Amino acid sequence: MDNKIVINGANGYVASHFVSELIGNNYKVASLVRANNESDPGERMQEVLSGIGHEDKHSLKNLEVFNYSLLDEDFAMPEEHLKRVFDQKVDFFHFAASLKYSERDKEQICKTNITGVENSIKTFQKYAKPGSRFFYISTAYSCGKTTNVFKEKFYDNEDITKFRNYYEKSKREAENIVRKYIDESSLDAYVIRLSQVVGDSETGVVKTDYGVFDFVKRVYNFTRKYPDTTIRLIVNPDATQNLIPINNVVDYFMKLVNITQLPEVINFVSKTSIKNDDIAKSLCDILPINLIQDVSVKKEELNELERMVAAGMAFTIEYANLNLEFETTTLDKIIAPNRKELTPVSLHKMIECFLTMD
Numbered sequence: 001m002d003n004k005i006v007i008n009g010a011n012g013y014v015a016s017h018f019v020s021e022l023i024g025n026n027y028k029v030a031s032l033v034r035a036n037n038e039s040d041p042g043e044r045m046q047e048v049l050s051g052i053g054h055e056d057k058h059s060l061k062n063l064e065v066f067n068y069s070l071l072d073e074d075f076a077m078p079e080e081h082l083k084r085v086f087d088q089k090v091d092f093f094h095f096a097a098s099l100k101y102s103e104r105d106k107e108q109i110c111k112t113n114i115t116g117v118e119n120s121i122k123t124f125q126k127y128a129k130p131g132s133r134f135f136y137i138s139t140a141y142s143c144g145k146t147t148n149v150f151k152e153k154f155y156d157n158e159d160i161t162k163f164r165n166y167y168e169k170s171k172r173e174a175e176n177i178v179r180k181y182i183d184e185s186s187l188d189a190y191v192i193r194l195s196q197v198v199g200d201s202e203t204g205v206v207k208t209d210y211g212v213f214d215f216v217k218r219v220y221n222f223t224r225k226y227p228d229t230t231i232r233l234i235v236n237p238d239a240t241q242n243l244i245p246i247n248n249v250v251d252y253f254m255k256l257v258n259i260t261q262l263p264e265v266i267n268f269v270s271k272t273s274i275k276n277d278d279i280a281k282s283l284c285d286i287l288p289i290n291l292i293q294d295v296s297v298k299k300e301e302l303n304e305l306e307r308m309v310a311a312g313m314a315f316t317i318e319y320a321n322l323n324l325e326f327e328t329t330t331l332d333k334i335i336a337p338n339r340k341e342l343t344p345v346s347l348h349k350m351i352e353c354f355l356t357m358d
Contacts (some may be wrong), residue, residue, distance in 0.1 A: 002191055003089045003259065008032040008068065008075075008120060008214070009096030011048045013208045014137070014197050014249060016216075018093070019045075020054040021250050022061040027257075032068040032075065032096075041067045052207055070096050070116040075123055078353045086127040091257050093135045094120045100211070101165035103316060113170035118177050121187065134189040135256075136178045139328055140242065140269050141319075142171040142193065149325040152265045154179045154191075164318045175265075182264065190262055194249065195269040195326070201245035201340050203216035206357070211316070212241060212279060213354055216314040219283055219291075223303075227288040232306050233313075237280065237293040239321045240273035243347070248340040255335045262334065269326040271341055276320060278344040284352045296322060 010031030015292035033041035068075035098112035143150035199206030
């Protein structure tokens with residue numbers, strides 16, 4: 001396809017890798033990035049591209065970077081900028097999101113993850129030319145606490161008791177904002193659900209400290225203070241994590257922009273899951289620590305050091321004892337699976353790389 005690619009939240013982890021691949025393959029890209037107190041949007045985008053190893057200066061001719069405000073009408077962008085962004089048919093990718101999850105942040109989470117999506121849709125509908133498409137980047141964890149296979153379809157909104165946190169709940173509600181506009185105004189839109197994105201399965205390079213790597217970082221910091229310690233974790237060693245490598249995700253996205261007929265919901269998840277035991281074994285091999293996983297241990301039985309580790313896992317533990325199943329029928333049908341899945345060996349390589357980063 002010859003559509004231009006527009007991405008908001010373009011300096012985020014997944015989005016920036018996607019931008020790098022797009023401009024490296026001569027796609028025209030408009031990146032919408034929020035300015036901060038230290039840097040303007042162009043500097044922020046350049047910094048993140050350099051940080052992930054994009055050194056092809058020539059390809060930057062295909063990239064335009066614009067300042068925007070997610071929650072303001074027309075993104076608070078001058079009209080001439082909006083006309084440049086939407087000067088031809090576009091595929092608009094909404095990556096912008098709050099990754100916070102606690103109840104105390106629920107107002108900000110809802111504004112960013114729900115109101116922000118609707119505002120993006122309104123701006124898209126106002127300025128995008130016919131034939132343009134809207135892609136909402138959601139999460140596979142909008143499944144909430146379900147124990148059933150999470151299908152590639154829309155699910156109705158539910159109250160917070162059905163979710164692990166407000167992040168999951170907000171992403172489910174945002175999906176249904178997209179569904180509303182598809183049904184009521186024929187928006188040409190699609191929901192892409194990502195599982196937990198990790199590093200590159202081929203190089204081992206990791207540029208995120210989210211999810212499992214937040215846990216890795218906490219264990220590493222603990223071993224610096226308390227080396228050669230045995231720590232019990234209230235974790236099932238056979239429970240699994242759905243970890244998808246960034247190079248796998250980018251490959252899927254690159255195929256996506258070249259497919260004309262798409263279903264409304266696609267689960268971009270790993271075909272194979274990683275056991276908690278694989279993560280623990282890698283950490284024990286690399287670091288001076290002995291991790292014992294025992295889901296039968298009660299919190300009150302933990303010693304002081306074990307309680308310290310458990311407190312640092314307040315978010316991670318919510319996902320530590322799961323065996324989630326995700327449907328990939330549509331993914332398999334329209335996007336041929338590649339050989340970039342995570343394995344225990346490539347995960348070990350990532351953990352080593354992550355722990356040796358400056």
